Amino acid sequence: MAMPALRFDRLGQVFETRSGRTEALRDVSFDVARHEFVSILGPSGCGKSTLLRMIAGLLTPTSGSVEVFGLPVTAPRDDIGIVFQKPTLLPWATVEDNVVFPARHKTGRVTAEERQRAGELLDMVGLSGFEKRLPDELSGGMQQRVGIARALLMDPDILLMDEPFSALDALTREVMGFDLLRIFSERPKTVVFITHSVSEAALLSDRVLVMTGRPGSILTEVNVPVTRPRGPETAKDKAIHELSDHLRDLLLNRHAA
Amino acid sequence: MSSQTISAISSSTVMPRESEASRTQPALLKRVTAWPGVTTAIALIGTVLLWEAAARLLSIPTYLLPPPSAILGSFSSIGFERWAGHIGATLRVALFGYALSIVIAIPLAVVMMRSPLLSRTLYPLLVVVQSTPVVAIAPIIIVVLGAGDAPRVVITCLITFFPLVVSTATGLAATPPELIELSRSLRASGLREITQIRLPFAVPYIFSALKISITLAVIGAVVAEFCASEAGVGYFIQLSTSLFKLPQAWAGLFVLAAMSLLLFQIVVWAQKLLFPWSLPKNH
Numbered sequence: 001m002a003m004p005a006l007r008f009d010r011l012g013q014v015f016e017t018r019s020g021r022t023e024a025l026r027d028v029s030f031d032v033a034r035h036e037f038v039s040i041l042g043p044s045g046c047g048k049s050t051l052l053r054m055i056a057g058l059l060t061p062t063s064g065s066v067e068v069f070g071l072p073v074t075a076p077r078d079d080i081g082i083v084f085q086k087p088t089l090l091p092w093a094t095v096e097d098n099v100v101f102p103a104r105h106k107t108g109r110v111t112a113e114e115r116q117r118a119g120e121l122l123d124m125v126g127l128s129g130f131e132k133r134l135p136d137e138l139s140g141g142m143q144q145r146v147g148i149a150r151a152l153l154m155d156p157d158i159l160l161m162d163e164p165f166s167a168l169d170a171l172t173r174e175v176m177g178f179d180l181l182r183i184f185s186e187r188p189k190t191v192v193f194i195t196h197s198v199s200e201a202a203l204l205s206d207r208v209l210v211m212t213g214r215p216g217s218i219l220t221e222v223n224v225p226v227t228r229p230r231g232p233e234t235a236k237d238k239a240i241h242e243l244s245d246h247l248r249d250l251l252l253n254r255h256a257a
Numbered sequence: 258m259s260s261q262t263i264s265a266i267s268s269s270t271v272m273p274r275e276s277e278a279s280r281t282q283p284a285l286l287k288r289v290t291a292w293p294g295v296t297t298a299i300a301l302i303g304t305v306l307l308w309e310a311a312a313r314l315l316s317i318p319t320y321l322l323p324p325p326s327a328i329l330g331s332f333s334s335i336g337f338e339r340w341a342g343h344i345g346a347t348l349r350v351a352l353f354g355y356a357l358s359i360v361i362a363i364p365l366a367v368v369m370m371r372s373p374l375l376s377r378t379l380y381p382l383l384v385v386v387q388s389t390p391v392v393a394i395a396p397i398i399i400v401v402l403g404a405g406d407a408p409r410v411v412i413t414c415l416i417t418f419f420p421l422v423v424s425t426a427t428g429l430a431a432t433p434p435e436l437i438e439l440s441r442s443l444r445a446s447g448l449r450e451i452t453q454i455r456l457p458f459a460v461p462y463i464f465s466a467l468k469i470s471i472t473l474a475v476i477g478a479v480v481a482e483f484c485a486s487e488a489g490v491g492y493f494i495q496l497s498t499s500l501f502k503l504p505q506a507w508a509g510l511f512v513l514a515a516m517s518l519l520l521f522q523i524v525v526w527a528q529k530l531l532f533p534w535s536l537p538k539n540h
């Protein structure tokens with residue numbers, strides 16, 4: 001196997017605060033291959049966001065290491081994009097300006113090429129014609145699409161998504177899932193996707209990691225035995241439903257324990 | 258005064274909602290009263306007429322409550338040039354003090370946000386300054402800084418300063434943490450984080466302070482004029498009162514109220530014009 005995109009080696013994170021010591025993660029070890037889609041399921045507070053922040057170089061592990069393409073993460077990298085739970089767009093900037101914001105923020109200017117790419121990305125996420133709108137003229141789902149386009153502007157190899165659809169209604173959420181399948185079939189990415197939805201994890205992922213409660217560690221990992229390309233039809237696939245049930249059992253047993 | 262000004266403005270811009278009662282009113286009356294400000298204007302005119310009638314019929318002494326006609330008379334007897342001189346003097350001090358306050362408060366809030374140590378050190382001092390009645394410090398400032406506009410501008414600055422610093426600091430800290438993480442993940446400079454994320458997010462907070470501070474600025478200028486001055490509307494009111502020319506004093510008071518109102522409205526317009534996105538959505 002080629003060099004993994006991400007490698008976690010006995011990763012641990014302990015927060016020392018005035019109110020005490022929190023061990024968020026313990027001994028997390030796994031690899032993510034290039035262009036693999038990995039979902040992470042786990043109870044709230046088990047350190048999923050913490051894990052993403054360490055990949056993004058926003059937080060230093062207190063033990064173990066995270067490697068991206070063979071290099072330990074010491075600072076944020078250019079080839080990683082982030083999609084947050086809330087779209088968190090700039091309310092004063094148009095949709096297009098929001099998408100090119102990473103360029104403007106990093107370099108102080110936006111090139112014509114970047115503007116063109118923003119247009120293409122907006123087209124890809126189904127928002128062409130909305131370039132000049134302001135965020136609060138958009139629905140929650142559309143705002144999150146802008147957030148996804150923004151994360152893809154610099155064409156990162158790795159995309160970190162922290163419960164990106166959890167603020168959306170069930171139907172929008174399902175549509176967004178199908179759109180993600182289409183987007184990543186057009187532009188393959190290495191994706192780490194955090195979710196609480198077992199069916200979403202089953203539909204989208206190549207592999208699902210289930211985490212234990214705090215201190216979070218990997219309870220088990222499950223491969224998704226369904227080929228790509230996937231689409232709305234895949235959601236009805238028996239294998240997806242069986243996998244969802246299996247994942248739900250794993251999570252519920254863990255909660256009961 | 259300032260809170261009355263604010264409520265007068267907000268009540269005049271809010272369109273009255275249609276209610277059960279209004280449906281029974283004649284159509285014309287209903288349409289006329291639906292215009293913004295019409296009901297306020299009617300109430301004002303009614304008050305003035307009632308006041309005039311009361312002052313005449315009950316023959317209230319002029320020094321207690323001059324009738325509106327006498328106040329109106331003194332408006333014209335003072336003459337445009339003298340008014341312009343006094344208004345200009347007050348406006349100059351109020352606006353310079355206000356501008357100085359903005360120029361100091363916003364950068365200070367930024368610096369305090371960047372440095373928790375400085376924030377911890379300065380915040381108690383700011384509270385102490387704010388808790389000291391400006392009216393009490395004003396004479397001291399005037400003695401220290403001498404004649405001229407300088408002490409008056411400083412007094413105005415002092416009175417307008419605190420809301421601006423506190424609101425700006427609150428706004429700078431209210432930025433969504435995700436955007437700060439985005440900024441850090443892009444390895445952007447701290448300066449860009451301030452100018453492209455934090456300050457724009459603070460705009461609604463800054464403007465709510467700017468609206469409070471502009472009416473405070475007029476109060477500051479008047480307080481300063483009360484202590485030592487040869488010009489300004491505050492000085493004019495004090496002089497008129499000491500000469501028992503009460504209609505004049507009242508005229509000055511109305512000029513001040515109108516000034517506050519207008520300045521407040523200019524700030525409201527400025528926000529609407531420059532930062533329309535920062536307004537609450539139902540406006």
Ligand SMILES: Nc1ncnc2c1ncn2[C@@H]1O[C@H](COP(=O)(O)OP(=O)(O)O)[C@@H](O)[C@H]1O
Nearest residue numbers: 015017022024043044045046047048049050051
């Ligand atoms: N900066 C921090 N300081 C202190 N404790 C933190 C910090 N970030 C996260 N934690 C704690 O670490 C644990 C895991 O948090 P998080 O990664 O956000 O969980 P999840 O995303 O799985 O819900 C929680 O108990 C949380 O309170």
Ligand SMILES: [Mg+2]
Nearest residue numbers: 048049050162
């Ligand atoms: Mg989380």
